[in-house]
Amino acid sequence: MTEFRTQRVSRRTIGKALVSTLFAGAAASITSPARADDVYPTKALTMIVPFAAGGSADVYGRLLAQQLNAATGQAFIVEDRPGAGAIIGSQAAAISRPDGYTLLVVSNTHTVNETLFAKKPYKLMTNFVPVAPINASDLVLVTRPDLGIKTLADLIKLAKEKPGALSFASSGPGTPYHMAGELFKQMAGIDITHVPFKGSSEARIDVMGGQVDMMFDATTTMLGLIKSGKVTGIATTGTTRSAVLPDLPTMADAGVPGYEAVIWLGIVAPKGTPDSVVATLNALITTIDQKPDVQAAWEKQGAVPVIMTPGQFTAFIEADIVKWAKVVEISGARVNN
């Protein structure tokens, strides 16, 4: 029967398709052979990124993984496990074996979550040990161009004249963009309406389209839009001027003294990971942070390296939790799960 022949052909075809797919996948994650003289790491590591692929945590996580791979000869496999405000991926890391072969990429989303989520399966400082910070990126406050506002002082004045009338967009309750706005609201003593969107893209379009008055956003994303006049840049959120937008003042200088809201990234490991492993990783990441080519690449993307010892990083995270706890409390944002 001819049918039999066609069956054979197609089965082989499926096989071929299968093999080429699997091969493509394998080629992507092929590791260089282990070096025998290193005590740690001696095998491939997993770096869990609890955020969506293509986002800044993913991009920087992958760049770091590549550098760590070059430095140790071991593969650092980046695993994107997004969902539920980073809780799904973080929980997966929290319950993995504390042998130094599973790491978690954290950001200030994690410190905000400590207060934002009434119940969550882990606690940042109880279930993890801080290893090292990676870098920090400024945000920029932009307004819709037809609002006619050019400076932070004018913006605050307008907001005080019309309490509740102005609106700020964000990518959802509890996200860094939302928190930066709440912090602004509280420190400047103004009343602006929070308008959350499903993602930052939608929020951006509605600021450009003039539906929402302002938003805090990544400097690099906004650079071109500010230059082309699609939005007006007001101020950046770091303690010093941004390398990407050097013409804009910082929020602190322009009228809200003490304001700082950056997105920082760091690495933590499950609690119980040996101190020697934490020290080794901290040293490796510090070396990478100091490399001029890494610094130059990050600067273009709006991030500055942050270098701390594990102890300093622990103190930093604790302070950050306290800082955002107040903002979250006053804003009234809460996720009840």
Next chain:
Amino acid sequence: MIEQSLIDLWHGFGIALEPGNLMWSFIGVLIGNLIGVLPGMGAISAISMLLPLTYAMHPVPAILMLAGIFYGSQYGGALGAILLNLPCHPPHAVTCLDGYPMTRQGKAGTALGITMLCSFFAASVGIIVMIVASPLLVQISFKFGPPEIFSIMLVGLLAGATMSRGSPLKGVAMTVIGLLLGVAGTDVLTGTQRFTFGVTDLGDGVELVALALGLFGVAEFLRNVNRMDAISVPLKMSMRDMRPSRADLRQAFPAMLRGTAIGTLFGAVPGTGPTITTFIAYALERKIARDPSRFGHGAIEGVAAPEAASHSKTQVDFIPTMSLGIPGDPVMALILGALLIQGIQPGPQLMTEHADLFWGLIASFWIGNVLLMVLNVPLIGLWVKLLAVPYRFLFPSALFFIAIGVYSTKSNLFEVWEVLAFGIAGAVFAALDFSVAPVLLGFVLGPMVEDNFRRTLLLSHGDAMVFVQHPISAGFIGISVLLISVRLYIWLAARRRGVPDRVEALVAGLPPG
């Protein structure tokens, strides 16, 4: 302005046709196609798998390859929908409705041929629109704020209710189930968790891919599991059967044009995803067809229009991605991420600062679509032969790939269970003669309608009049009112003539199903 664009485009073709770049485009299209055919594997899995490869590459070939993967997997996804009733890429769910019946009638080759023609045509139109009308479309897209999106989605919800076969009451019931499923997860506006039952994995709601694959593909498998031998498909393997007949083409051509137009229009409106676009294209075909009863039983227009719509929408969607640096969907976000890794910042400046990349990419869109066509003319025969694999082998392997594919996007086992749960639910629905397409429609549209409604009121401080004060929004609200009142009028007129009172007619204040 346009002259300059054409010169730049010519230059772009030069770049995209360089042997090295052409090779990477081809590799991308091929890999994308192969991965897209595997059930459960879509553009996201394919691109994230191959993303690390691009680190070591020059930006232009890297981006060309990723774009190639994107089309390849999109077309590959249509294959799964038509041949196996498996919508790996949710927009193809509508293609299943008539594509799969065509396969059962032994017209798989025709369906695939039409799909290919439509995708090529629609993509070409989309590319031309992108070159000529890009600044205009960006302007239009800014006009669509929360009230406008709410109103347009409301029309979509009403129009889309025609999706159901048979009883309109059942159709409405299924739409409501979809709406409820769509509500599950963290509320975008307040952060409140709804219908999550304390399960962290439900924090982001139900996964669209899992829902589509479960309700369509897995449900079909489960229903057929006891009659595997009985459902073999007649196979005629000559090249001539692959080619759509002239009558087929005559039927499909206007549908393709309408589908392309809908895709282009929706491409200009940000935040309306491709799934809705294909649903609306399908609903329109059914609405204007002389004999709507053919739909669901292998109507060729039901394949042509949604496929054309999805491809032109995708192409036009590239406009905000490239000209503003704002991704239209997760796949675009990944491609932008790849650009970022290369140290290239997407945005308005991309066109001037990286002209070679920008125009090379645009040229490669078209070349990629040509490659896809060249690749698939000989391959169609091969794809159709897939069906000759006995179902006892085909089903388990498809389920295997569904499990892997669904797991791979987020490395989360929970979503595999979701597929199973929806598969069982889908089989029950099918057994009781409920059609599942409205579930998907309600699921996609519901949250958009709700979020934008509440966002509008947030911005207007509770004043609902904004919906009719904004002209675009008012227009769409008017269409909705018209749709409902026409139905009501017909119902009242029928009642006065003494036609027995029927519940269906009442609930179908929506257009007839």
